[in-house]
Amino acid sequence: MFLDERIVTLFKRNAHHTLTYWSVFFSFGLCIAFLGPTILDLQCQTNSTLSEITWVFFAQQFCLLIGSSVAGVFKKTLFRALSALFVSALTISIIFAIIPVCNNVLMLAIAMAVSGFAMGIIDTIANIQLVTIYQRDSAVFLQALHFFIGFGALVSPLIADPFLSETGCGNHTGNATETTDHLRNMLKNSPIAGHDITQLPHPEGGEESNVHYAFWIMALINLPVPLAVLFLMYREQLIPFCTSKTPHLLDKDELAMENQQGAESKDVEEKEHEAGGHGDIFSCCRNDNLSGMPVSFFMIHILGGGVLFMTDGIVGAYAGFVYTYGVSPPLSLPNKTAGYLASIFWAAITVGRLLSIPLAYRFQPVRLLMFSLAGAIVTCLMLLIFYDNRPFLFAGTGLCGLFLSCIFPCMLAYTEDILDYQGCATSVLVTSAGMGEMVMQVVVGSIIQKGSYSFPLCGVVIACIGFILFIALLLFSRMHQNYLTGTSKKSTMVEEPETEQNGSAKTERKEEPESS
Secondary structure: OOOOHHHHHHHHHOHHHHHHHHHHHHHHHHHHHOHHHHHHHHHHHOOOOHHHHOHHHHHHHHHHHHHHHHHHHHOOEHHHHHHHHHHHHHHHHHHHHHHHHOOOHHHHHHHHHHHHHHHHHHHHHHHHHHHHHHHHHHHHHHHHHHHHHHHHHHHHHHHHHHHOOOOOOOOOOOOHHHHHHHHHOOOOOOOOOOOOOOOOOOOOOOOOOOHHHHHHHHHHHHOHHHHHHHHHHHHOOOOOOOOOOOOEHHHHHHHHOOOOOOHHHHHHHHHHHHHHOOOOHHHHHOOHHHOOOOHHHHHHHHHHHHHHHHHHHHHHHHHHHHHHHHHOOOOOOOHHHHHHHHHHHHHHHHHHHHHHHHHHHHOOHHHHHHHHHHHHHHHHHHHHHOOOOHHHHHHHHHHHHHHHHOHHHHHHHHHHHHOOOOOOHHHHHHHHHHHHHHHHHHHHHHHHHHOOOHHHHHHHHHHHHHHHHHHHHHHHHHHHHHHHHHHHHHHHHHHHHHHHHHHHHHHHHHHHHHHO
């Protein structure tokens, strides 16, 4: 069979929950990818310069980081978790609907900040829920979860494309050289002289944007997601007017672990999860149960987060600036052609995460991580070598998306398995990934002004740093496994004398009646 019966049984038992968590990640993908192709139309709508409108990216990513950091507080009960997911998914639909009425950068930045906060809550809670339900079998389901990010990110540009203006707005001349120069300097502090793009259309060649229809369509497409979460709450009898006790997440966790552990060991693990399990990152840092942990325990969190800081940073920077790189010399692609690069990148991530579902079942996460990181380095290096080759830019974009696609879910499954699901890996990794996307977009955006050649060079450097951190993670993982092995041996040696003493005491009690 493609999957063994145990995995299929676990999925059937938790199918409604799993499908709902997958659907909210579709909302996440919709919201993360629409800014790239619509940025010029939004710039026209807000009467702003491109250097001003790019702060909208920062507002979204910064609040995504905050949302990821604090979302763990909702994990204690199923009611809190699903309520947070419902509000977050509904918020995304509302933000899509009101974006067309944001007539200045500040309003748009506030709207994107709110959507980023909702995305951060979705990111953390959906990952925590699946890890809590499936634990050591979570790798397959995490790959499917992150497939829906890519799927949503692929759908979003496709919806927006028919409504985008081809010539921009206002006094946009359409001159290729002028456009290229403007895009290359989009992050500079000072506006480009003599090239001010406004919203006001000119009868001679201006084109009115219809992008607001795209946002309303995305709002409608996303609307079934909060309804699905609400329906799950109804099925679980968690709606406030339902007279039933609010079940805890661990009740569902008990069902998922039924084929792995006995009832006694489950009770012990559940207490450990409540004491030091998956919470928000701030509660993890002040957790009293972490005081006796070895150095390897903390280094696994730090290094795992560092790897995702780099790799998710590449994803954010590549998706955000591959268009700018494509239209700049020496490639100098036409604007319409360069617009397909981001779609190819997200399509490759979507396909890669779909392919990773069976691979995660067949291979250990550490092997997939090694292969993916090595492939990302080789691809970035080839993009650097053939930096002026147009066909390879498209091929390399697809390969880069494929190799980067499964790193996050594999790293999440790998670190949680090493830590025996007792640490704060989910919160730390999600937060680190959000920080990486935010920071690397700023770093790469400032460096690319010095020449388009620096764009693939940044990819090589960041990927190599991520690989080095992964090698260090493997070393500390071995140290932590040795620590756990030594601890289990000591506990076994302590239990054996107690068993022998109890056995000899029972023998003496049996001999006493016989002698009497």
